[in-house]
Amino acid sequence: MARGSVSIVVERCKACGFCVEFCPSKVLALSDAFNSKGYHPPHAVNPDKCSGCDLCGMYCPDFAIHGYRPGKADAAEVAEEEKEAQ
Amino acid sequence: MTHADPVGVLTGAHFLDGDHAACEGAICAGARFSAGYPITPSTEVVERFSSRAPKIGATFIQMEDELAASIAILGAVWGGVKAFTVTSGPGFSLMMEHIGYAAMTETPCVFIDVQRGGPSTGLPTLPAQADMMQVKWGSHGDYEIIALCPNSPQECFDLTIKAFNLSEKYRVPVFVMMDEVVGHMTEKVVIPRAEEIEVEPRHFTHKDKSSFQLYAPVGEEQTPEMAKAGDGYKLHVTGLTHDERGYPNMTPAVQERMVKRLVTKIRDNVEKISITEQNEIEGADVVVVSYGITSRVAQRAVELARAKGLKVGTLRLITAWPFPDHIIRAIAPKVKGFVVAELNLGQMVREVERAVAGKCKVTLVGHAGGTVHKPEQILKAIEEVAR
Amino acid sequence: MSTPICIQNAPENPVESFLRTDRMPHIWCPGCGIGTTVNCFTRALIDSKTDLDKLSIVSGIGCTGRVAGYVNLDSFHTTHGRAIPFATGLKLASPEMNVVVYSGDGDLFAIGGNHLIHAARRNVDLKVICVNNLTYAMTGGQTGPATPLDVITSTAPYGTYDPAFNLPYLVEAAGAVYVARWTTFHVRQLAKSMAEMFKKKGFCFIEVVSPCPTLYQRRNKMGDALDTMKFYKDVSKVKHGALTSEVGLSKSGEIIVGKFVDRERPDFETMMKAHLESSLGDKYIPAEVPTCS
Numbered sequence: 001m002a003r004g005s006v007s008i009v010v011e012r013c014k015a016c017g018f019c020v021e022f023c024p025s026k027v028l029a030l031s032d033a034f035n036s037k038g039y040h041p042p043h044a045v046n047p048d049k050c051s052g053c054d055l056c057g058m059y060c061p062d063f064a065i066h067g068y069r070p071g072k073a074d075a076a077e078v079a080e081e082e083k084e085a086q
Numbered sequence: 087m088t089h090a091d092p093v094g095v096l097t098g099a100h101f102l103d104g105d106h107a108a109c110e111g112a113i114c115a116g117a118r119f120s121a122g123y124p125i126t127p128s129t130e131v132v133e134r135f136s137s138r139a140p141k142i143g144a145t146f147i148q149m150e151d152e153l154a155a156s157i158a159i160l161g162a163v164w165g166g167v168k169a170f171t172v173t174s175g176p177g178f179s180l181m182m183e184h185i186g187y188a189a190m191t192e193t194p195c196v197f198i199d200v201q202r203g204g205p206s207t208g209l210p211t212l213p214a215q216a217d218m219m220q221v222k223w224g225s226h227g228d229y230e231i232i233a234l235c236p237n238s239p240q241e242c243f244d245l246t247i248k249a250f251n252l253s254e255k256y257r258v259p260v261f262v263m264m265d266e267v268v269g270h271m272t273e274k275v276v277i278p279r280a281e282e283i284e285v286e287p288r289h290f291t292h293k294d295k296s297s298f299q300l301y302a303p304v305g306e307e308q309t310p311e312m313a314k315a316g317d318g319y320k321l322h323v324t325g326l327t328h329d330e331r332g333y334p335n336m337t338p339a340v341q342e343r344m345v346k347r348l349v350t351k352i353r354d355n356v357e358k359i360s361i362t363e364q365n366e367i368e369g370a371d372v373v374v375v376s377y378g379i380t381s382r383v384a385q386r387a388v389e390l391a392r393a394k395g396l397k398v399g400t401l402r403l404i405t406a407w408p409f410p411d412h413i414i415r416a417i418a419p420k421v422k423g424f425v426v427a428e429l430n431l432g433q434m435v436r437e438v439e440r441a442v443a444g445k446c447k448v449t450l451v452g453h454a455g456g457t458v459h460k461p462e463q464i465l466k467a468i469e470e471v472a473r
Numbered sequence: 474m475s476t477p478i479c480i481q482n483a484p485e486n487p488v489e490s491f492l493r494t495d496r497m498p499h500i501w502c503p504g505c506g507i508g509t510t511v512n513c514f515t516r517a518l519i520d521s522k523t524d525l526d527k528l529s530i531v532s533g534i535g536c537t538g539r540v541a542g543y544v545n546l547d548s549f550h551t552t553h554g555r556a557i558p559f560a561t562g563l564k565l566a567s568p569e570m571n572v573v574v575y576s577g578d579g580d581l582f583a584i585g586g587n588h589l590i591h592a593a594r595r596n597v598d599l600k601v602i603c604v605n606n607l608t609y610a611m612t613g614g615q616t617g618p619a620t621p622l623d624v625i626t627s628t629a630p631y632g633t634y635d636p637a638f639n640l641p642y643l644v645e646a647a648g649a650v651y652v653a654r655w656t657t658f659h660v661r662q663l664a665k666s667m668a669e670m671f672k673k674k675g676f677c678f679i680e681v682v683s684p685c686p687t688l689y690q691r692r693n694k695m696g697d698a699l700d701t702m703k704f705y706k707d708v709s710k711v712k713h714g715a716l717t718s719e720v721g722l723s724k725s726g727e728i729i730v731g732k733f734v735d736r737e738r739p740d741f742e743t744m745m746k747a748h749l750e751s752s753l754g755d756k757y758i759p760a761e762v763p764t765c766s
Binding site: 093118119121140141142143144145147149150151153154155157158159160161162163164165166167169183184187288290313314315316317318319320321322323324325326333334 | 493526529541547548549550551552554558561564567588749753756758
Binding site for chain 1: 483484486487488489492497498499501502503504505506507508509511512513516657658660661664697698699702703
């Protein structure tokens with residue numbers, strides 16, 4: 001059971017690939033689907049590995065994705081915990 | 087309308103030059119911020135303000151150039167205070183972009199231009215009235231401004247207050263077009279009691295945050311209400327073509343709506359805004375049009391002409407912009423002609439010619455600048471038109 | 474054909490409440506780093522518990538200048554190069570405001586260069602975020618004062634031959650009290666730097682090196698934005714307290730990042746008030762906080 005999840009705003013994505021590359025747990029990959037602008041948005045291929053750290057959200061230049069821990073409203077809080085845990 | 091804040095009002099009779107009087111006018115009008123840059127013959131206005139400011143709760147900063155000064159005052163206005171800057175020809179040219187920005191963003195503010203001989207560095211210490219077209223057309227694009235022309239240190243005081251009041255009423259940059267003579271001549275200036283000085287307060291909105299729109303026109307003047315940073319309105323101010331929310335909306339439809347309103351809010355209110363001094367127009371054969379220091383020389387010429395039995399009226403432009411077409415159009419069919427005396431090689435005369443539309447003669451008594459006209463030059467033109 | 478997951482009822486992206494959502498999507502290109510810096514800015518505002526009603530953002534013209542139009546704060550999109558003097562006037566008139574200047578390398582260092590050095594000299598309490606994509610992006614990728622040597626731009630089709638400013642060095646020399654540089658790869662450190670900056674009084678400056686994949690990287694065959702981010706990861710070296718004279722950028726050399734300068738000196742307003750008080754005594758009346766009455 002994953003500690004975190006991602007939420008994707010498909011229509012905003014421009015498939016830059018930052019979230020896929022910089023997710024520390026390699027949760028994401030660009031999907032084969034298209035949004036209406038013709039981009040391939042990401043999807044979670046390893047959803048179980050997601051910690052909800054929200055690095056994807058920090059990187060995304062289009063505000064199209066963010067990570068969160070269900071039950072924790074504040075992703076920044078999650079990231080802080082993540083950092084302290086390391 | 088409210089009255090001047092007594093703090094800073096130096097009630098009494100003073101012996102001041104125009105530059106100093108203009109500074110006092112700004113203070114009485116409620117100006118509490120100025121950013122300036124030294125340039126002859128305007129520097130004394132801000133020198134005096136730099137001395138007065140810390141004693142009246144105002145702030146002065148000398149910026150690194152006129153580009154900075156002209157936008158620092160706009161920042162201060164959006165911070166919630168009345169602000170002004172002061173300059174002369176070369177600095178005025180540098181300020182043009184921000185004059186356009188002030189007009190576009192409808193930022194109420196005052197620019198004082200103490201005109202000197204030009205073009206370029208020209209005659210730093212000598213008068214001209216050659217920035218009159220520049221004040222109206224100097225920045226790019228379509229916009230309207232208001233410009234006032236004092237002809238005495240007393241008027242430098244009075245009209246600077248008027249300038250601030252008009253800027254708040256119409257959310258528009260307003261200009262006090264002085265010249266080096268009026269700026270450096272010393273005369274009696276009476277500063278009334280604070281409760282006798284009418285001041286237009288900023289039209290801050292009282293609408294709640296969800297319904298207020300920074301560029302939605304209200305009232306007869308078709309002018310939006312004002313706001314300031316820090317009150318939670320989440321304002322957006324941009325020089326890009328914008329809609330009523332202030333959001334950039336770069337389409338022809340919005341351009342038409344927005345630019346037309348910037349222009350019509352002044353043009354449609356010309357009759358309300360215009361201030362002129364008219365004398366013996368009724369029955370006149372010739373009307374002498376003048377403004378600023380030239381009006382005092384013209385006055386002498388007119389006296390001489392009347393002494394010779396000529397029927398001469400005078401029209402002094404106290405507001406040069408928006409130009410009072412309606413006044414010229416009413417007079418033109420009834421006179422032989424206008425004599426326009428100005429300290430340039432033909433600027434406001436073009437406006438007179440335009441409004442006259444060929445219905446009578448228009449003669450320019452121009453001057454390249456550097457000193458004032460001789461009354462005889464103007465008298466000669468009056469006599470020729472009267473023939 | 475797989476479909477991406479879109480989870481309903483997820484907590485909102487923290488950046489969302491900071492955006493003028495009625496103006497999304499923004500105009501920045503795929504892979505442009507400006508949006509990334511906005512995420513860091515958002516996090517920094519949250520972490521530093523800044524009063525958002527008292528925060529104003531002032532920007533100039535250019536791609537980075539568009540930030541002002543997308544964030545839900547009192548925002549001022551001013552003229553090219555003149556965000557800093559506008560911000561100076563705003564700050565002096567309403568000193569209780571926290572004023573952030575968010576603009577690009579060309580806007581701040583070429584046309585705006587004079588204003589930048591004077592504001593730093595005066596130590597006006599402004600927080601300057603300079604997104605340095607090494608070019609004038611909005612107008613099509615011309616040479617700017619931060620464009621390194623031997624780089625192809627639209628106005629240097631054979632490559633640049635005039636050296637670039639070293640931005641942190643210049644700003645430190647002019648008098649800034651906080652100088653840092655990060656890249657858009659260093660999202661957590663950038664957010665932390667920004668939060669630190671919001672709490673510091675005086676002229677503070679953060680340079681954020683960012684990709685411009687459409688123009689800068691493309692013309693120089695440097696790959697796309699992702700390649701550039703990986704490049705930043707590979708060649709960046711964190712050196713807190715590095716000598717700013719030694720952190721100049723080159724076309725493909727190392728990028729020194731970190732907090733270079735964090736010093737104390739009284740800000741302009743403090744100096745002005747202290748001096749006027751000592752000169753005028755009780756004749757000194759400091760300016761009041763403006764109200765709407």
